[in-house]
Amino acid sequence: MTATTPRPARTRRTQEERRATSELALIKAAMTVMRAKGVGGMTIAEVAESAGVSKGLVVHLYGNKQALQLAVLTELRTEFAKRFHQAEGHTVGLERLRSFIRAHFGSLSKPDSNTQVFSALLSEAIFQDQEFAADVASMNDATIAFVRECLEAEQSRGTRFIESDLDSLATFIVANMRGIAQVFSINATARSKTLDTKKLMHLCEAMVDRMVVSA
Secondary structure (H helix, E strand, O other), X not given: OOOOOOHHHHHHXXXXXXXXXXXXXXXXXXXXXXXXHHHHHXXXXXXXXXXXXXXXXXXXXXXXXXHHHHHHHHHHHHXXXXXXXXXXXXXXXXXXXXXXXXXXXXXXXXXXXXHHHHHHHHXXXXXXXXXXXXXXXXXXXXXXXXXXXXXXXXXXXXXXEOOOOHHHHHHHHHHHHHHHHHHHHHHHHHOOOOOOHHHHHHHHHHHHHOOEOOO
8 A cells, every 4th residue: 555545535525525516506506596587497507507517517416407406495404404503502392493483584584585495496396296295295394393393392391282293283383384484485576565574483483382281
């Protein structure tokens, strides 16, 4: 073995880094195109042009439009998770759920929010094939599971809820949050009435509080 043996490993890492950089650039470009033309209006050619790369590279990395859309959805979810975990601190139970609700509504009002893109991609799962819908459904399931974990942690501290089926409660909470984001996104696209996200956030928190059975 010689001193130059490790070089292939460095080359592989560089290739992986370059691929990751290319993928992120294409995801950002796809978001830009979708914000301008909608999910249905996005094409691989336009994404490639926006990113300043060849169409062949996009096809090589993602294969088709659906895979690129799913990559965008995954990236948006990852970005939100990072922001949330930075803000949640050491909260547990309902307090952790409240932190999640605040992060969700806080993201709606950000000038650089990608809420419209995220909501549109969620809706797209209704119209695309089963594989795409299954991937989106798994993301929904993960969010519901997180909310259920918050409720379970609170229940373990002696709190009782109006419904013993915590999965149904968690689904109801997530559906409300997603529904509000959908209405917000539609209004933003139409440039019509702007929702008061702070009031809606407080109402959502109050809704969760009312799920607790008083002693």
